[in-house]
Amino acid sequence: xxxxxxxxxxxxxxxxxxxxxxxxxxxxxxxxxxxxxxxxxxxxxxxxxxxxxxxxxxxxxxxxxxxxxxxxxxxxxxxxxxxxxxxxxxxxxxxxxxxxxxxxxxxxxxxxxxxxxxxxxxxxxxxxxxxxxxxxxxxxxxxxxxxxxxxxxxxxxxxxxxxxxxxxxxxxxxxxxxxxxxxxxxxxxxxxxxx
Amino acid sequence: xxxxxxxxxxxxxxxxxxxxxxxxxxxxxxxxxxxxxxxxxxxxxxxxxxxxxxxxxxxxxxxxxxxxxxxxxxxxxxxxxxxxxxxxxxxxxxxxxxxxxxxxxxxxxxxxxxxxxxxxxxxxxxxxxxxxxxxxxxxxxxxxxxxxxxxxxxxxxxxxxxxxxxxxxxxxxxxxxxxxxxxx
Numbered sequence: 518x519x520x521x522x523x524x525x526x527x528x529x530x531x532x533x534x535x536x537x538x539x540x541x542x543x544x545x546x547x548x549x550x551x552x553x554x555x556x557x558x559x560x561x562x563x564x565x566x567x568x569x570x571x572x573x574x575x576x577x578x579x580x581x582x583x584x585x586x587x588x589x590x591x592x593x594x595x596x597x598x599x600x601x602x603x604x605x606x607x608x609x610x611x612x613x614x615x616x617x618x619x620x621x622x623x624x625x626x627x628x629x630x631x632x633x634x635x636x637x638x639x640x641x642x643x644x645x646x647x648x649x650x651x652x653x654x655x656x657x658x659x660x661x662x663x664x665x666x667x668x669x670x671x672x673x674x675x676x677x678x679x680x681x682x683x684x685x686x687x688x689x690x691x692x693x694x695x696x697x698x699x700x701x702x703x704x705x706x707x708x709x710x711x712x
Numbered sequence: 713x714x715x716x717x718x719x720x721x722x723x724x725x726x727x728x729x730x731x732x733x734x735x736x737x738x739x740x741x742x743x744x745x746x747x748x749x750x751x752x753x754x755x756x757x758x759x760x761x762x763x764x765x766x767x768x769x770x771x772x773x774x775x776x777x778x779x780x781x782x783x784x785x786x787x788x789x790x791x792x793x794x795x796x797x798x799x800x801x802x803x804x805x806x807x808x809x810x811x812x813x814x815x816x817x818x819x820x821x822x823x824x825x826x827x828x829x830x831x832x833x834x835x836x837x838x839x840x841x842x843x844x845x846x847x848x849x850x851x852x853x854x855x856x857x858x859x860x861x862x863x864x865x866x867x868x869x870x871x872x873x874x875x876x877x878x879x880x881x882x883x884x885x886x887x888x889x890x891x892x893x894x895x896x
Contacts, residue, residue, distance in 0.1 A: 615855070616842075616846055617817040
């Protein structure tokens with residue numbers, strides 16, 4: 518059984534300084550604290566800059582004595598993250614976990630991994646090969662994936678609504694359309710234009 | 713160790729003791745209650761539940777003791793705390809600790825004044841119930857990762873701790889001295 522008292526405490530502390538850390542964790546549903554959604558911002562000076570990355574978090578029964586299970590829900594091009602499944606290769610999420618670590622420190626480590634890829638210990642062999650053999654192409658692909666997949670979710674709902682309303686669509690229609698495409702700004706725009 | 717403990721296969725959540733159900737019906741021979749669980753599973757549950765009082769009450773229908781407390785009360789082999797745990801000094805939380813906002817790194821709760829905390833060789837402090845489940849499986853301080861013993865002895869300590877909490881027989885090494893402090 519997960520120690521939910523601690524999880525609750527962690528969520529409060531983590532979300533307190535979101536503006537500074539760029540790290541946020543929220544429950545996926547009101548029903549359970551065992552499934553969470555983490556958010557990290559792409560580190561400055563990396564091809565992930567400007568992106569906001571969602572991370573699926575599942576807490577095992579033994580948490581905090583066992584590591585949280587984390588997986589990128591946002592597609593990302595990185596040698597230590599599967600471009601297919603989002604699986605993360607990071608020691609503190611495996612054998613180097615300690616109960617003194619928290620969801621926030623784990624996400625900070627994931628964020629640090631974005632800054633410092635380790636292609637010699639890859640999760641995604643194709644990405645790692647590209648990183649080692651053709652670094653400029655790797656940078657281009659990583660930047661493109663950030664633009665394509667991690668940008669849309671970087672805006673809050675209100676900001677997206679405002680942006681689309683400014684284009685001349687009625688507020689109510691914008692909101693319902695955004696909702697129907699789960700907040701994907703580009704898909705909403707497409708739908709609004711075609712509708 | 714008493715023979716009843718040796719033969720026990722299940723944990724009775726009402727009696728809070730290891731029992732051996734007489735039939736395949738899985739009913740406690742002491743209280744006729746069927747709220748039983750295989751010992752190995754019950755041990756796992758209690759470890760992960762040891763700090764979660766809410767979850768424990770769910771399991772028992774009543775406020776429950778921590779794992780160590782249960783075993784100390786109910787099982788003969790736990791009447792005497794194991795040397796490995798004893799070797800870790802306990803300190804009493806003072807006003808200075810409280811004032812500095814000292815927290816248990818595992819449950820992240822503030823330490824309360826005049827309560828006891830376990831001190832690792834590296835001086836990091838934990839609630840007993842918080843550090844114990846970790847030390848059963850690992851050999852290091854969660855904060856600084858200081859190894860309590862050289863790696864070769866790690867499994868020895870782990871075995872000792874597991875045998876300490878294992879309600880079946882085979883605890884012949886009960887009285888073996890395991891000093892968690894590696895500075896010897």
